Each structure stands twice: as structure tokens, then as C-alpha cells.
Amino acid sequence: xxxxxxxxxxxxxxxGKDIKxxxxxxxxxxxxxxxxxxxxxxxxxxxxxxxxxxxxxxxxVYADFSSGxxxxxxxxxxxxxxxxxxxxxxxxxxxQDQKEFNISxxxxxxxTQADMQNYGVALNEARxxxxxxxxxxxxxxxxxxxxxxxxxxxxxxxxxxxxPILRIxxxxxxxxxxxIVGRLNDDHLFxxxxxxxxxxxxxxxxxxxxxxxxxKHFDKLTQTKITHLIExxxxx
Numbered sequence: 001x002x003x004x005x006x007x008x009x010x011x012x013x014x015x016g017k018d019i020k021x022x023x024x025x026x027x028x029x030x031x032x033x034x035x036x037x038x039x040x041x042x043x044x045x046x047x048x049x050x051x052x053x054x055x056x057x058x059x060x061v062y063a064d065f066s067s068g069x070x071x072x073x074x075x076x077x078x079x080x081x082x083x084x085x086x087x088x089x090x091x092x093x094x095x096q097d098q099k100e101f102n103i104s105x106x107x108x109x110x111x112t113q114a115d116m117q118n119y120g121v122a123l124n125e126a127r128x129x130x131x132x133x134x135x136x137x138x139x140x141x142x143x144x145x146x147x148x149x150x151x152x153x154x155x156x157x158x159x160x161x162x163x164p165i166l167r168i169x170x171x172x173x174x175x176x177x178x179x180i181v182g183r184l185n186d187d188h189l190f191x192x193x194x195x196x197x198x199x200x201x202x203x204x205x206x207x208x209x210x211x212x213x214x215x216k217h218f219d220k221l222t223q224t225k226i227t228h229l230i231e232x233x234x235x236x
Contacts, residue, residue: 005031005056014038014218022047027056029080037062038222040229048074052112055082061217064091065229069098076105078112078143087116090214092207093126093158094233104133105147107140107173116147119214121207122158123233129160135167136175144174151181152210154203204234 001020005011007028014036021044027033035058043066052058058076076085085105093099105114114134122128134145151160162179184206192202207230215223 004028005033007031012036017041019043019046021045023049025050027052027058029054029056032057032059034059035061036217037064038218038225039064039066040225041066042068043070045071046073048072048076050074050076050085052076052078052080052083052085054080056080056084058083058085060085060087061214062087062089062091063214063218063222063226064089064099065226065233066099067095067097071100071102073102074104076103076114077108078106078114078140079108081109081111083109083112085114087114087118088214088217089118089120089130090211091118091120091128092123092211092230092233093120093128094123095126096124097126097128099127100129100131102131102133103147104135105145107134107136107143107145110139110141110143112140113144114146118147118149118162119210120149120151120160121210122151122153122155122160124155125157127159127161129163130179131163131165132177133165133167134175134177136170136173138169140170141172143170146175147177149179149181152184152206153181154184200235204231207234 002024005027009031012034118130130149132147149162160181164177
């Protein structure tokens, strides 16, 4: 799929089961694109390539509640000055899911900004991997780039991994990253159980708090679907 958001245009696109394996997008000068993914079913490997022109704005919201083996790769190129990109991901991996997200921001021009936020939960025997690369190239002065990855691992056989990478070829910039991968806090679980919740109910409540903030970006029907899927996957 190829798409051009024309100069000064403001567009919102929501994709679900109609996602193709390769997406090529261009956001022209002063245009804005909000790109939403609501993924519930098994998916092919997805490759997303975006080019942002002068003062273009991109917001990507990716709600991943799919099953099975899945790999998502995204390369977001901030080609011209003033380009701005944000990426928000929430992913739930359960049973024997194998999920991998490889996200790159490439700052080609000065005065560009990018922010990446990845949140995930791994249950049962699932594996979840977040890999992020923020690359500020030479001459991309006054650029600002950031990435954050957080994964909660609930069960002994589940695993999570975060690989944050900064590649900085210019001095006059701001760049930061943070990554946290950890087991479910036993104290939090104990507190909720002491209030009369079962262990599964307590885990479900924690997952709600961690992943449902992504739902606010979607319509009521999608919000309800996300809630039901969290409940279903946590009670396996």
C-alpha cells in the first residue's frame, strides 16, 4: 500500500485486518497524519516506511493484541527540517506468542523531533522483543530524539527483551533512552489479593492499568474489543 498525504492536509487512518505486509507513506510539507493500528488476529510480517517532509507531523498508535508469531518493522525518516514523529505501542503477548518490533527513527535534517514509547506484557510462555534505533545523522542539528521501552513479564516461562539504541552523528542535539524489563511485582499482586481478588483477577487488573491507556486513541467499539481481549488472554 502506498499513500501520500498532500501538503497542508490533515488525515487520520485506522488499519486492522486490512493491513498489507508493506506500507509506504509520504507526509508532505505542513501535513499531518495520524496512523492507527488495531491488530487482533494473526498477521503477516509488517513493514512500514514513512518519509516526512518540512514541518510534517506523524503520530502512530499501535494496539497489538494479535496471536501467534509476528514481526513488525518500521523506518520513519524525518527528511526535512521541522518534521515531527511520535510512536505509541502497546502489545500483549500470551500463550506461545512470538512477537518482535523493530522501530527506527532516522533524523536526516535539523530541527526534527521524535519520541517512541513501547509498552508490553508477556504472559504464559510468550516472547516479546522491542528493538528501537534513534539515529541523528550528521548536520541534523538541534534535533531531539527519545525512546522508552517497558515490559512486564508475568510468568516464569515468558520472556521480554528491550534493545534501545542511539546513533548520534551530530553534537548539538538532545537524545535519551530508557528500558525496563522486569517480573511482576509480588507486592502489588499480594496487595490486590488481600483485597479479595483472585490471582487471575489481580493480574488482569494490572494488565488493564498497563496497556489500556492506548485505547483512548480509538473509538468506543475498539476500546471494548481491547478490554475483552485483555480479559480473555489473562484468563487462559
